[in-house]
Amino acid sequence: MRTAIAAAGAAGLVALAATSASAAGSAAPARPALALVSPVTEVTLNADEEFGTDLNLSTYVVAGNAPIEVRATRADFNSPVVAKQYVKGKPVAMPKGLVTDFSGLGKFLHVTLTDAQGKTALDVDQSLCLNGDGSRTRPDAPATSPYPDYCNSNPFTTGAVWGLQTGWSASTYSYDQKPVKLAVGKYKAKITVNKAYRDLFKIPANQSTLTMNVNVVPGEDPCDPGHGVRGCLAAKGQKAQASKAQPLKANAARPTGKPSTPKGPKPDLISVPAWGMAIDKGEEGTPEAGREYLSFGATVWNAGPSPLVLDGFRRQGADLMDAFQYFYDDKGKEIGYQNTGTMEWDPREGHVHWHFTDFARYSLLNAKQSEVVRSQKEAFCLAATDMMDYTVKNANWHPMNTDLHTACGDHTSLSVREVLDVGSGDTYNQTKPGQSFDITDLPNGEYFVEVKANPEGKLIEGNTKNNTALRKVILGGVKGARTLTVPKVGVIDAP
Structure with a gap:
């Protein structure tokens, strides 16, 4: 052949x-x-x-x-x-x-x-x-x-x-x-x-x-x-494959009836240790020039057995939406809802979409595990960016919203649906100074990056005992030339 x-x-x-x-x-x-x-x-x-x-x-x-x-x-x-x-x-x-x-x-x-x-x-x-x-x-x-x-x-x-x-x-x-x-x-x-x-x-x-x-x-x-583009090239006549994902649509209207949290399966948000860490310097010509930042990546995933489904419905004349979480039975039928806060429009460069507030919180803790710096990143557009464990019960091997385009809407959106499906994680790479930790004035020593899912408890989960993950980091060097050491987590060596 x-x-x-x-x-x-x-x-x-x-x-x-x-x-x-x-x-x-x-x-x-x-x-x-x-x-x-x-x-x-x-x-x-x-x-x-x-x-x-x-x-x-x-x-x-x-x-x-x-x-x-x-x-x-x-x-x-x-x-x-x-x-x-x-x-x-x-x-x-x-x-x-x-x-x-x-x-x-x-x-x-x-x-x-x-x-x-x-x-x-x-x-x-x-x-x-x-x-x-x-x-x-x-x-x-x-x-x-x-x-x-x-x-x-x-x-x-x-x-x-x-x-x-x-x-x-x-x-x-x-x-x-x-x-x-x-x-x-x-x-x-x-x-x-x-x-x-x-x-x-x-x-x-x-x-x-x-x-x-x-x-x-x-x-x-x-x-x-x-x-910035992956995966086209090579054979004569071969074309880049277009994205298969389609924008997700929210329900046609706000839910009606009395809010309830019925019995049955719920999502389970799990934070994993921070990774992809590095020392970055503020760009010249910006207010951050001359300052040093600890950047990192953070992932929160849903172990299920039910998806996290959020609809946002816009308030008249405002850059704000009311957010609702939906609940489903074992057969996937919608059986209840709760108001879980808000979604806000983020006009900043690199965002320009709708964020659900209070999905996660990032903190830098000292050796005694007291907070010394908090990341300004507090709102998120949910998307299934990473396969975290597709062997768990009810894992969806084909999540629809795998990029920001499919979930976050635009400034004219009246409603959006954001989903974190079972088995998938949502990863944010903290590459902007405003979304990382300013370490310019911190002394050298041992610290912990804390990733905490659902920090205000606004989302309804089946288990909240696994919402927080810590990753040890060690700062060294001198001001202007700081060094970073990130110990392994078990057998995983991902600084």
Whole structure:
């Protein structure tokens, strides 16, 4: 199959579909669990002097006569990641060492590039996200896929689900792959599924290796992460995939009847330790110039078993909305509501959308765990940005609001719906001085970054004992050149 696809280029996938069509209505032909394919024999990549080259070679894996499903879990932050393949709904242990984190199947592919003189220019392994960009490849494949749309890179994820539907493809290129350094020129590429996975999925040699020509040309790549866009590029004629998310609509009107908190499932907000921390300096020419800030990322996620659903309804003539939380029974039927505060319009650069007030609070505590600085970030637009644990009960593998566009509305909005679905987290990277801690006048020493979900108790949860997380940090150095040390949390080393 590999030879046919490589020789025929884009016609190869058409031939693959035609073969399947002829078998429709009869016994499915023998197929490996996974096959490595490409619709092209040549790709062109951009060599960006600053960021390097995205190694998107337009290769895909295609599932055979059954779906491929893998679930990875971590018992706690002190435990390693354990992965199991699910075959006909039953877990089967996978060989140790294949999965060590939540980025996908580790070292799935081996990529070698040789230059015009036959010298090896690149020799790397690549992980595979089974949830990568893809689609149906043959007419007898199911019309939809139950699996998530992406893999995860949050350091405090505890459970992930990766899957490839029967007859569906997944791109072997991950948006999280680091760019590589390649000189402008022509190369020969050899892409091979590594032996551990060839053995696991019983992939024959002629469906586990591809060769192609690679042209590296000068110029900035508009899809490079350094330019704010991820995931387009590479094969001739290939287009960037548009976002699948659609804006969520609030109920048509404010809820009526008496507010109530019925019995039944509730959301469970959990804070994880802060991460992505660094010392930043205020920009020259601003009031913050000359000051130093501790920036950080913070995640609050919903362990369920019910989604957190908030509607905001605008007050007449005001940049303020009244917020309502809705409750659902075990079958997903709405059975009650409570007024849970307000949503406010934030016109500042980098925001310009509606925020729910009092979703979380960030504080810097001293060694005695008394607050010394509070972040000015107090209001949030809720969005399911991170897969935190898709193995929990009622986890939604396809949350709709995965970016701010789908949840936060604009200045003319009369209402908005903001949702944090079960299994997903909402991560804020605190990159602006007003949303981080001013440490300019703090002495060196031990501190704690406190992340607290639902600080005023306005949201109704099933459990509030896990709303607070602390992360130790150690400040050193001298004023103007402060240093930061961030100890590990268990086995997780994510400063």
